[in-house]
Amino acid sequence: MTENFEFRVLATDGAARRGEITMPRGTIRTPAFMPVGTGGTVKAMYLDQVRDLGSDIILGNTYHLMLRPGAERVARLGGLHEFARWPHPILTDSGGFQVMSLAQLRKITEQGVKFRSHIDGTVYEMSPERSIEIQGLLDSDIQMQLDECTALPAEHKAIEKAMELSLRWAERCKTAFGTQPGRAMFGIVQGGDVPALRERSALALRDLDLKGYAVGGLAVGEPQQVMLDMLEVTNPLLPEMKPRYLMGVGTPDDIVKSVARGIYMFDCVMPTRAGRHGLAYTRRGKINLKNARHAEDHRPLDEESDCPAAREYSRAYLHHLVKSGESLAGMLLTWNNLAYYQSLMADIRSAIEAGRFADRAGEITENWARGDLPAL
Amino acid sequence: MTENFEFRVLATDGAARRGEITMPRGTIRTPAFMPVGTGGTVKAMYLDQVRDLGSDIILGNTYHLMLRPGAERVARLGGLHEFARWPHPILTDSGGFQVMSLAQLRKITEQGVKFRSHIDGTVYEMSPERSIEIQGLLDSDIQMQLDECTALPAEHKAIEKAMELSLRWAERCKTAFGTQPGRAMFGIVQGGDVPALRERSALALRDLDLKGYAVGGLAVGEPQQVMLDMLEVTNPLLPEMKPRYLMGVGTPDDIVKSVARGIYMFDCVMPTRAGRHGLAYTRRGKINLKNARHAEDHRPLDEESDCPAAREYSRAYLHHLVKSGESLAGMLLTWNNLAYYQSLMADIRSAIEAGRFADRAGEITENWARGDLPAL
Numbered sequence: 001m002t003e004n005f006e007f008r009v010l011a012t013d014g015a016a017r018r019g020e021i022t023m024p025r026g027t028i029r030t031p032a033f034m035p036v037g038t039g040g041t042v043k044a045m046y047l048d049q050v051r052d053l054g055s056d057i058i059l060g061n062t063y064h065l066m067l068r069p070g071a072e073r074v075a076r077l078g079g080l081h082e083f084a085r086w087p088h089p090i091l092t093d094s095g096g097f098q099v100m101s102l103a104q105l106r107k108i109t110e111q112g113v114k115f116r117s118h119i120d121g122t123v124y125e126m127s128p129e130r131s132i133e134i135q136g137l138l139d140s141d142i143q144m145q146l147d148e149c150t151a152l153p154a155e156h157k158a159i160e161k162a163m164e165l166s167l168r169w170a171e172r173c174k175t176a177f178g179t180q181p182g183r184a185m186f187g188i189v190q191g192g193d194v195p196a197l198r199e200r201s202a203l204a205l206r207d208l209d210l211k212g213y214a215v216g217g218l219a220v221g222e223p224q225q226v227m228l229d230m231l232e233v234t235n236p237l238l239p240e241m242k243p244r245y246l247m248g249v250g251t252p253d254d255i256v257k258s259v260a261r262g263i264y265m266f267d268c269v270m271p272t273r274a275g276r277h278g279l280a281y282t283r284r285g286k287i288n289l290k291n292a293r294h295a296e297d298h299r300p301l302d303e304e305s306d307c308p309a310a311r312e313y314s315r316a317y318l319h320h321l322v323k324s325g326e327s328l329a330g331m332l333l334t335w336n337n338l339a340y341y342q343s344l345m346a347d348i349r350s351a352i353e354a355g356r357f358a359d360r361a362g363e364i365t366e367n368w369a370r371g372d373l374p375a376l
Numbered sequence: 377m378t379e380n381f382e383f384r385v386l387a388t389d390g391a392a393r394r395g396e397i398t399m400p401r402g403t404i405r406t407p408a409f410m411p412v413g414t415g416g417t418v419k420a421m422y423l424d425q426v427r428d429l430g431s432d433i434i435l436g437n438t439y440h441l442m443l444r445p446g447a448e449r450v451a452r453l454g455g456l457h458e459f460a461r462w463p464h465p466i467l468t469d470s471g472g473f474q475v476m477s478l479a480q481l482r483k484i485t486e487q488g489v490k491f492r493s494h495i496d497g498t499v500y501e502m503s504p505e506r507s508i509e510i511q512g513l514l515d516s517d518i519q520m521q522l523d524e525c526t527a528l529p530a531e532h533k534a535i536e537k538a539m540e541l542s543l544r545w546a547e548r549c550k551t552a553f554g555t556q557p558g559r560a561m562f563g564i565v566q567g568g569d570v571p572a573l574r575e576r577s578a579l580a581l582r583d584l585d586l587k588g589y590a591v592g593g594l595a596v597g598e599p600q601q602v603m604l605d606m607l608e609v610t611n612p613l614l615p616e617m618k619p620r621y622l623m624g625v626g627t628p629d630d631i632v633k634s635v636a637r638g639i640y641m642f643d644c645v646m647p648t649r650a651g652r653h654g655l656a657y658t659r660r661g662k663i664n665l666k667n668a669r670h671a672e673d674h675r676p677l678d679e680e681s682d683c684p685a686a687r688e689y690s691r692a693y694l695h696h697l698v699k700s701g702e703s704l705a706g707m708l709l710t711w712n713n714l715a716y717y718q719s720l721m722a723d724i725r726s727a728i729e730a731g732r733f734a735d736r737a738g739e740i741t742e743n744w745a746r747g748d749l750p751a752l
Contacts (some may be wrong), residue, residue: 041697041704069671069696077674077692085688295445298453312461316453320445321417327703328417 005141005184005211007243011353015235015262018352021243024182025081025141026088028056030243030264031352033255033345034091035338036272039064040074040084043272044330045338047086053307053335054342057089057142059267062134063098066124067117071137079139091142091267094131094173094188097149097216097248108148110165128172132185140183144214144247145173147188152222159192162217163201166190174208184211186245192217193226195233202237212243215263219249228257235262252281252344253368256361259348271341275334278322282310282340285368289333293375294319307339381517381560381587383619387729391611391638394728397619400558401457401517402464404432406619407635407728409721410467410643411714415440416450416460419648420706421714423462429683429711430718433465433518435643438510439474442500443493447513455515467643468516470507470549470564472523473592473624484524486541504548508561516559520590520623521549523564528598535568538593542566543580550584560587562621568593569602571609578613588619591639595625604633611638628657628720629744632737635724647717651710654698658686658716661744665709669751670695683715 002022011018021028035042035050037058042050050058060080065071077083080090096113099106103115103124112127126134128146135143147166150159170187177185187205191197205213215234218227231246238244245265246258255266271281280287282302287294294315301318302310309332321329344364351360378398387394397404411418411426413434418426426434436456441447453459456466472489475482479491479500488503502510504522511519523542526535546563553561563581567573581589591610594603607622614620621641622634631642647657656663658678663670673691681687685708697705720740727736 039696039700039702040693041702044703044707046704046707068700069692073672073692076672077690083690083693083696085693296449296452314453314459316445316449317416317459317461320415320459324415324444326415326417327420327706328422330703331420331422331707 002182004181007212007241009241011355013352013355013357014260016259016348016352016357017240017262017264018349019264023089023141023184026056028089028265029349031255031259031345031348032056032265033341034059034265034267035341036061036267036269037084037086037090038269039068040080042334042338044276044327044334045272047084049335050338051086051088053339054346055338057091058086060090060092060138060140061098062092062095062131062138063102065092065138066095066126066134067119067122071134075137075139079137081139089141090138092135092138092140092144093247094144094146095126095134096131096146099126100149100151108165110168112146128169129176132173132176142212143177143183143185145170145185145187147190147216149190149217149220150192151220152193152217152226154192156194156197159190159194160197163190163192163197167201167204170205170208170210174210184243186210186212186214186243188214188216188247189234189238190217191230193222193230195230198230198233199237202234206238210242212245213238214245214247216247218246219254224254224257227254228261231258231261231263252341253365255344256348256364260357260361271337272334275337276330278329278333279337280310280318280333281337282372283364283367284370284372287372289315289318289322289329291319297376299373299376301336305336305339306343307336309333309335310339378558380557383588383617385617387731389728389731389733390636392635392724392728392733393616393638393640394725395640399465399517399560402432404465404641405725406640407631407721407724408432408641409631409717410435410641411717412437412643412645412648413460413462413466414645415444416456418710418714420652420703420710421648423460425711426714427462427464429715430722431714433467434462436466436468436514436516437474438468438471438507438514439478441468441514442471442502442510443495443498447510451513451515455513457515465517466514467518468511468514468520469623470520470522471502471510472507473525475502476525476527484541486544488522504545505552508549508552518588519553519559519561521546521561521563523566523592525566525593525596526568527596528569528593528602530568532570535566535570536573539566539568539573539577543577546581546584546586550586560619562586562588562590562619564590564592564623565610565614566593567606569598569606571606574606574609575613578610582614586618588621589614590621590623592623594622595630600630600633603630604637607634607637607639628717629741631720632724632740636733636737647713648710651713652706654705654709655713656686656694656709657713658748659740659743660746660748663748665691665694665698665705667695673752675749675752677712681712681715682719683712685709685711686715
């Protein structure tokens with residue numbers, strides 16, 4: 001165990017990197033996928049299961065937690081790790097993204113953002129400083145700067161304005177965070193789908209010499225190719241020897257293609273949310289368990305998976321649970337999906353170590369394209 | 377393992393009996409509590425967890441399963457044990473109770489019951505013979521006769537008519553069931569809150585020489601004392617050396633008092649349903665996790681429990697999960713509740729073996745009365 005927050009690269013394969021982040025609460029093997037633990041729980045999972053799947057770190061949502069149960073309350077209860085029984089690393093977002101997508105009557109000024117809770121209408125104000133304070137109260141290991149994320153498509157002017165504001169907020173967050181050995185505060189590159197704005201944002205953040213860098217404002221409505229183009233513009237400008245994190249992404253295919261462009265960390269609600277909607281991610285692609293073709297199919301989702309949810313339950317049973325709205329449907333499919341995501345990350349890490357990432361990415365993609373087993 | 381369905385009494389303490397039912401799929405230690413696995417799933421639980429808590433048998437609901445996924449489909453998929461991954465004993469009810477409480481446009485004739493599915497309005501007809509056929513398709517180990525259950529309060533005439541019809545249906549079910557070594561068909565005593573009708577029902581069923589006997593039509597709206605009075609009338613008339621099962625009961629207090637009156641088997645949705653509504657059963661009584669007194673209480677539900685849900689999570693966290701509507705709330709509280717119910721049954725069994733059931737029942741009841749820990 002280290003006292004400090006450190007990152008090192010263990011293997012290089014093209015732009016892909018196999019690395020590890022070490023910090024007092026544990027080691028994160030990269031490329032890493034961080035399951036989303038919205039309000040102190042990865043939905044429909046025991047955190048022991050999440051850990052057993054090979055998750056080194058989970059994400060907590062500052063917006064949800066500040067509203068309920070409240071950051072000060074979490075602090076009085078010993079912090080988020082103690083509260084949720086997850087002694088391993090936690091990354092928290094800044095709250096900004098959910099303020100934009102969930103809160104009501106939000107108003108952004110130079111000072112910060114003012115909004116009404118979507119739960120009970122209470123008015124909150126969140127400055128960059130308050131966001132960092134909240135993340136500290138949650139006892140978060142990796143904290144994110146407050147930023148303004150623009151949904152795409154958007155006007156150049158609006159994208160630029162949000163990106164420049166985010167840069168000024170990054171500086172205020174850095175000051176507010178100060179020096180905290182063993183923890184990190186990451187900056188967030190904005191700039192929408194405009195390469196010049198992405199460049200400006202990346203270079204200015206680089207000058208701030210932060211512990212890590214995220215790429216934000218992607219997977220917000222644009223085609224995948226635009227996202228990948230933006231990564232190709234951004235990533236070479238960010239330090240190779242610091243963590244690079246693509247926020248809120250994505251599908252297994254997004255992840256493979258982003259690793260190929262130099263991304264080290266991911267988070268996404270996709271595996272957990274899809275699991276609650278009858279969808280299973282497998283090495284043969286995405287399977288919709290609502291489909292009647294599964295009604296009398298005794299085969300498991302994937303007989304070769306290490307996960308009991310994938311290997312031991314028939315598709316017919318899963319179909320029945322989904323159609324009946326049983327909570328076990330979400331429990332089993334979320335378990336399967338997170339297992340698949342974490343096995344994909346392990347697969348990616350091994351391939352980079354072996355210097356055959358491009359080949360392996362091709363095989364994985366072919367398997368998805370080949371699709372599911374033929375119907376019985 | 378035995379080839380046959382057998383029951384033996386291992387210890388006697390007043391009217392309470394410690395016994396065991398043996399059958400090809402396993403042994404049921406009595407007094408037994410059977411978790412309710414409505415539609416092939418004990419809600420919010422993995423069946424492996426249900427087993428690990430000491431459940432020897434679960435209950436399946438014929439009404440739910442005949443509607444979805446359908447009895448013939450379950451049979452094609454290898455039966456309910458294979459379908460739901462529960463290789464141990466299963467008891468199925470006859471479907472009659474849920475037809476009365478859930479189905480639409482139901483019509484009872486001498487022949488059977490006709491009703492519309494509450495899911496999609498499809499019309500079904502279920503005779504005593506069809507109920508037994510369905511339970512056979514489900515591969516149920518303990519099958520129940522079709523009966524008509526009267527909600528209380530009710531007119532003497534209506535209770536008597538339903539009881540007499542149930543007796544005639546018991547005979548038809550016995551014939552339909554035939555001889556099935558290793559399995560059993562139980563009759564159901566009806567008669568509402570009228571002692572003379574309960575007597576008539578019990579004696580007539582006894583003459584049918586069935587493998588086991590249930591007491592039905594209780595816990596349907598009457599005060600607890602009426603239920604206990606009816607048990608005192610009924611139980612002495614039922615054979616001591618055959619299983620005696622009180623259907624749909626009940627609270628921990630109902631169970632202790634019914635064991636004292638000679639009941640060997642119980643089932644109830646209470647621990648599972650309460651778990652999904654923020655309520656925890658503990659040795660200190662029932663705890664409402666929605667209550668604000670738990671919001672900053674770092675203590676677990678019960679530090680002495682063997683169940684991780686009771687011992688390892690703070691009340692504050694459980695309160696947060698309940699208030700946030702998180703599925704983990706139902707997962708943890710159902711787990712806690714079934715653990716408590718099964719530990720209560722184990723406690724009851726040991727006390728009967730030790731010949732101190734009345735004393736232990738008194739201690740258990742005092743602990744409930746003493747109530748929860750004082751607020752922090």
